[in-house]
Amino acid sequence: MKERIIDNKISLIPYYENYDQALSRYQDYDLCKQVDNIDYLYDKEMLIRMYEHLSNNGLCYYIKHEDTLIGDVSLTNSNEICIVISKPFQNMGIGKKVIKEIVKIAREKELTSIKANIYSFNKQSQKAFETLGFKAYKDEWYELKLDNDMKNFRKEIYMSEENKVAIQETYGERFQHCWGCGPQNETGMHLKSYPSEDGKSVICKVIPDEKFTGGVPQNLFGGMIAMIFDCHGTASAAYFNHKNKGLDLTEETVIGRYITARLEVDFKKPVPMNEEITVISTLEELTDRKAIVNMTMEVRGEKRAGSRIIAVGVKDNM
Numbered sequence: 001m002k003e004r005i006i007d008n009k010i011s012l013i014p015y016y017e018n019y020d021q022a023l024s025r026y027q028d029y030d031l032c033k034q035v036d037n038i039d040y041l042y043d044k045e046m047l048i049r050m051y052e053h054l055s056n057n058g059l060c061y062y063i064k065h066e067d068t069l070i071g072d073v074s075l076t077n078s079n080e081i082c083i084v085i086s087k088p089f090q091n092m093g094i095g096k097k098v099i100k101e102i103v104k105i106a107r108e109k110e111l112t113s114i115k116a117n118i119y120s121f122n123k124q125s126q127k128a129f130e131t132l133g134f135k136a137y138k139d140e141w142y143e144l145k146l147d148n149d150m151k152n153f154r155k156e157i158y159m160s161e162e163n164k165v166a167i168q169e170t171y172g173e174r175f176q177h178c179w180g181c182g183p184q185n186e187t188g189m190h191l192k193s194y195p196s197e198d199g200k201s202v203i204c205k206v207i208p209d210e211k212f213t214g215g216v217p218q219n220l221f222g223g224m225i226a227m228i229f230d231c232h233g234t235a236s237a238a239y240f241n242h243k244n245k246g247l248d249l250t251e252e253t254v255i256g257r258y259i260t261a262r263l264e265v266d267f268k269k270p271v272p273m274n275e276e277i278t279v280i281s282t283l284e285e286l287t288d289r290k291a292i293v294n295m296t297m298e299v300r301g302e303k304r305a306g307s308r309i310i311a312v313g314v315k316d317n318m
Contacts, residue, residue: 167194279296
């Protein structure tokens with residue numbers, strides 16, 4: 001496990017023994033009622049048992065806001081999300097961002113669904129999970145199905161590229177020289193990214209040359225995988241920003257350029273050479289200047305790698 005950066009204020013820190021600080025969060029009667037439906041406070045022994053159970057039966061993280069640990073979140077081996085946030089930090093949108101990150105982890109683990117146990121009186125949590133797509137399926141249980149999402153993406157995004165404009169072709173003149181995707185780089189790969197028909201995702205397809213083999217013959221080397229994610233991710237960020245402004249992508253478009261601030265890559269399985277690689281991207285978050293994009297790399301419909309990029313918009317005179 002490693003730290004997972006959600007944004008410039010929120011991150012998930014892998015669990016470690018920090019009982020004294022954690023115990024302070026559970027000295028609130030309302031919070032204990034909200035989380036465990038109990039009318040008494042946690043003591044240290046009870047807290048240790050809880051953390052030992054969560055850490056031994058799944059993934060367990062502390063929630064960090066700026067420099068303060070404000071809660072914890074887990075994804076258990078039974079695919080259940082458990083989240084606790086200190087009362088002063090509730091109703092700030094932090095919980096939703098954390099749940100989204102756990103959903104991302106669930107996708108990386110290729111889970112078909114995840115669930116949450118929410119007490120009937122906890123209307124605040126019910127609403128938060130419902131706004132993220134969770135649906136009640138039995139008393140005090142909510143579920144988010146993940147299995148159909150990528151299938152739907154594939155149905156929507158595999159469309160003809162004839163008469164379509166690649167995002168990279170709309171970069172301004174001075175931004176068209178990237179080795180990976182620049183149209184004016186004569187020796188480059190000329191990666192091209194196209195929006196799906198509904199505009200909710202962006203797709204890139206490429207068959208790498210054999211010279212990019214990794215240490216194991218006929219498998220793509222990791223640096224090239226990261227480069228493909230990098231070029232496709234920044235193109236996707238530019239498109240999602242362009243679309244958010246209500247603009248269409250045409251041959252006359254000069255799109256606002258985005259560059260990489262942070263790139264995370266999860267290598268799942270070897271990526272074979274001489275076969276078509278498909279990269280699918282979707283938008284996680286968009287602000288005035290920043291876009292967070294999630295990507296999946298597939299071969300023959302099987303996930304081989306995943307990535308998350310934080311990209312920032314730049315001025316034309318950068």
